[in-house]
Amino acid sequence: MTEPPYTVTALPTMRPPGCPFDPPEELAQLREQHPLSRMVFPDGHVGWLVTSHALVRAVVADPRFSSRHELMHSPFPGAISAERPPPAAPGMFIGVDPPEHTRYRKLLTGKFTVRRMRRLTARVEEITAEHLDAMERQGPPVDLVQAYAQPVPALMICELLGVPYADREFFQRHALALNNFDAVPEEQYAAYVALQEYLHALVLAKRADPTDDLLGDLAREELTDEELTNIGVLLLGAGLDTTANMLALGTFALLSHPGQLAALRADPGLADQAVEELLRYLSITHTGVRAALEDVELNGHVIRAGETVALSAQAANRDPERFADPDTLDLRRQTTGHLSFGHGVHQCLGQQLARVEMRVALPALVTRFPTLRLAISSAEVPLRTNSDIYGVHRLPVAWDKE
Ligand code: HEM
Numbered sequence: 001m002t003e004p005p006y007t008v009t010a011l012p013t014m015r016p017p018g019c020p021f022d023p024p025e026e027l028a029q030l031r032e033q034h035p036l037s038r039m040v041f042p043d044g045h046v047g048w049l050v051t052s053h054a055l056v057r058a059v060v061a062d063p064r065f066s067s068r069h070e071l072m073h074s075p076f077p078g079a080i081s082a083e084r085p086p087p088a089a090p091g092m093f094i095g096v097d098p099p100e101h102t103r104y105r106k107l108l109t110g111k112f113t114v115r116r117m118r119r120l121t122a123r124v125e126e127i128t129a130e131h132l133d134a135m136e137r138q139g140p141p142v143d144l145v146q147a148y149a150q151p152v153p154a155l156m157i158c159e160l161l162g163v164p165y166a167d168r169e170f171f172q173r174h175a176l177a178l179n180n181f182d183a184v185p186e187e188q189y190a191a192y193v194a195l196q197e198y199l200h201a202l203v204l205a206k207r208a209d210p211t212d213d214l215l216g217d218l219a220r221e222e223l224t225d226e227e228l229t230n231i232g233v234l235l236l237g238a239g240l241d242t243t244a245n246m247l248a249l250g251t252f253a254l255l256s257h258p259g260q261l262a263a264l265r266a267d268p269g270l271a272d273q274a275v276e277e278l279l280r281y282l283s284i285t286h287t288g289v290r291a292a293l294e295d296v297e298l299n300g301h302v303i304r305a306g307e308t309v310a311l312s313a314q315a316a317n318r319d320p321e322r323f324a325d326p327d328t329l330d331l332r333r334q335t336t337g338h339l340s341f342g343h344g345v346h347q348c349l350g351q352q353l354a355r356v357e358m359r360v361a362l363p364a365l366v367t368r369f370p371t372l373r374l375a376i377s378s379a380e381v382p383l384r385t386n387s388d389i390y391g392v393h394r395l396p397v398a399w400d401k402e
Contacts, residue, residue: 022318043073131152145244273334277335285340
C-alpha cells in the first residue's frame with residue numbers, strides 16, 4: 001500500500017469563472033496528484049472520487065463495482081437521495097447488476113443498433129428541417145432550447161417509443177424536475193410518480209391494442225406491466241434531456257469557438273467526428289457512481305465493500321494521459337474512447353440514436369443560419385449547474401434576416 005489517500009470534502013462543482021465548458025479546476029489537480037481520493041459525500045458517507053481516464057474506465061468495467069441504486073450514496077448536493085435510495089423498481093435496469101440487468105438489455109439492444117438508428121436519419125432530417133423552418137418564420141431572437149434542442153430529440157424518442165408527442169409539455173416538465181437538484185426531494189419524487197402513472201396508462205393501452213413501435217413490441221414480450229412501465233420511464237427520461245442538452249450546449253460551444261464553427265459550416269462532412277469531440281469536450285453526464293460489492297484494491301488503495309465511488313467523466317475526458325491537448329476543442333481530431341456514454345455493461349443504450357440526432361441537427365442548424373450568434377452575452381447564458389446533466393436552461397440566439 002502507498003501513503004494514506006488524500007481526502008476531498010465535497011464533489012468539486014465550481015467551474016472556472018467565464019469558462020462554462022471547462023470542468024472545475026480542482027478536478028484537474030486531483031487527477032494529476034490523487035486520481036483516486038477519498039471524498040466526503042453530502043450525507044456524511046466517506047467514499048471515493050476517481051478522476052483519471054484509466055481508473056474511471058477500470059471501475060465501470062469491473063463487476064466488483066455495482067450499479068444497484070440501494071447501495072449508492074449520492075455525491076450531488078441536494079440530490080433526491082440525501083438518504084439511501086430504495087432498490088430500483090422492476091424494469092429500471094440502469095440501477096441493477098447482471099444477471100438481472102442482462103435480461104433487460106438483451107430485450108432492448110437489438111432495437112438500438114447502429115443500423116436501425118441510421119435508418120432514422122431521414123426522419124431526423126425532416127424533423128430538423130421543420131423546426132428550422134419554424135425558427136425562420138418566427139424570426140430572431142429565438143430560444144434555441146425551446147425551438148430546437150428540446151423538440152427534435154423529444155419527437156424522435158416519442159415516435160420510437162410510441163408516446164403521443166401531444167403530451168410533451170407534461171412529460172418534459174416532469175423529466176426536467178427529475179434531474180433538477182434545485183427541486184426539493186418531494187418535487188423530484190412527485191415528478192417520477194407522475195411519469196410512472198402516465199407510462200402505466202400508456203402500457204395498458206398498448207397491451208389492449210398493440211402498436212407498431214418500441215413499447216408496442218415490448219408489450220408482446222414476457223414483461224410485467226410494472227417492468228414495461230419503468231422501461232418506458234427510463235427510455236423517455238434518458239432520451240429527452242440528454243441529447244437536448246448536448247444540442248444546446250454544443251451550439252453554445254460552437255458559437256464561442258468561431259474557428260471551429262466555421263470548419264463545421266464549411267464541411268458538414270466533419271459532423272461525425274465533431275459530435276464525438278463535442279461529447280468529450282462537454283461531458284454533459286459529468287459524474288457517475290458505483291458501489292463496491294467487496295474489498296477492491298485499486299491504484300494502491302483498498303476500497304472497502306459498501307463504499308460509494310464517484311466517477312468524474314468530465315475529469316477523465318480531459319485527461320492528458322489519454323487525449324493530447326485535452327482542453328482544446330478541436331473538431332478535426334479523431335476522438336475515440338471518451339466516456340460520455342459510459343463504458344461497460346451499462347454503456348448508453350441510446351448512444352446511436354443520440355449520435356444520429358446530433359450529426360444531423362448541428363450541421364443543419366449552422367448551415368441554415370450562417371450568421372447565427374448569441375442574442376445575449378455569453379456570461380448571461382443561464383447554466384444548468386445543479387443537475388447530473390450539465391447544459392443551459394435557455395440559449396437566446398439571433399441571425400441576420402435575408
Ligand atoms: C448525448 C446524449 C446522451 C448521453 C450523453 C448519455 C449518457 C449516458 C451514460 C453516461 C450512461 C451510463 C450510465 C451508467 O453507467 O450508470 C447512459 C445509460 C443509458 N442511456 Fe444514455 N445518454 C444519452 C442519450 C440517450 C438516449 C437518446 C437514450 C434513449 C433511448 C438513452 C438511454 C440510456 C439508457 C436506457 C441507459 C441505461 C443503460 C443500462 O443501464 O444498461 N441515452 N447514458
